[in-house]
Amino acid sequence: MDYENTPEGSLVRRAQAGDESAFQEIVERYQSKVFSIIHGIVRQRNDVEDIAQQVFTKIYFSMRNFDFRSSLITWVYKITVNECFDYLRKKKVRKLVYESDMSEDEVRRVENSETGSGRTVRADTALARRDYVVKLLERVSSEERDLLMLKEVEGYSVEEMARRLKMNENTIKVKLFRARQKLVKASQRLDRAPSRG
Amino acid sequence: MHDLVVNELEEHLAGTASMEFHAHLAACPACRTEVESIAQVSQLLAELRSDTEMAPSPYFYTRVAASIVEHQNTDHWGLLAPGAAFFRRVAFASLVVLACLGSYLVMREGDVSGMSVTRGTDAAAVIAQHDVTDDHAASSDRNLMLVTLASYGE
DSSP states (O other): OOGGGSHHHHHHHHHHTTOHHHHHHHHHHHHHHHHHHHHHHHOOHHHHHHHHHHHHHHHHHHGGGOOSSSOHHHHHHHHHHHHHHHHHHHHHHHHHHHHTTSOHHHHHHHHHHHTOSHHHHTSSSHHHHHHHHHHHHTTSOHHHHHHHHHHHTSOOOHHHHHHHHTOOHHHHHHHHHHHHHHHHHHHHHHHHSOOOO | OOHHHHHHHHHHHTTOOOHHHHHHHHHOHHHHHHHHHHHHHHHHGGGGSOOSOOOOOTTHHHHHHHHHHHHHHHHHHGGGSGGGHHHHHHHHHHHHHHHHHHHHHHHHHHHHHHHHHHHHHHHHHHHHHOOTTSOOOHHHHHHHHHHHHHHHHO
């Protein structure tokens, strides 16, 4: 089915032409999904709406660049995941700057509470496992990260991903395989890294 | 890693791999170890599934619209924005450099024109020395022509 000629395709066309009501409809259609994706990665309730706001602002200004090569939800998903990882990266930088003003004892206390090191991250808590997975995903490309998340978090089959992304099934299988190998290598490196403190 | 494993890994992780795939894993320790590592790490990705439904606030779209307007206002300021002082300085410096370069080129062109005038004068002076009313031998005309051409070349 040609996505551009679907009802959603014409909604996107209207939004690209500057129709604000069309953009509002897109926001209302996908806001819950975007909130859910962000919460799964970031887990800080206070930050979810802020990040979602940035996601839809970015979507507004990038709408003209949407070329119908994938479905809208896939495109929105990629932007959302990228914003989450950008947020986490900036948060890490701010934390490092903040830490430089703290004493050694204070830094160790913050790190232990946030499970900052490779060894301590593998504690049996959901938050620690989530942090660990985020660290692993930071070590693959954004394309590989999107594929892995569509497959493992959203639960799409390879056939569905091929249809949504307009890629060949074998290409997706090979890309997923390489991405998974990179995750394993990243996991081995993190496990070998000495713990801080 | 063997092609069979690459081709059927996704099916294996979904629990639908072929008998041939399982037979290969049983016979190939390297592939078996790698597939087990991949399966272990891949399962962790499920941690990123949200277990809580978060509803946006009723004013969420208003916040998005306000954010868009703010971004648009920042873009409209362009180079006049208070934060663009650095770029204003760069633009001013570029103009000064262009003005200096332009002046230098104009001065150089004046020197070159001067030289051309001098050459012209030299050639004109030689030609002016030749009095066409005088009776003179054809050879002297030839000689004078050669002198004229040689002078022009210098």
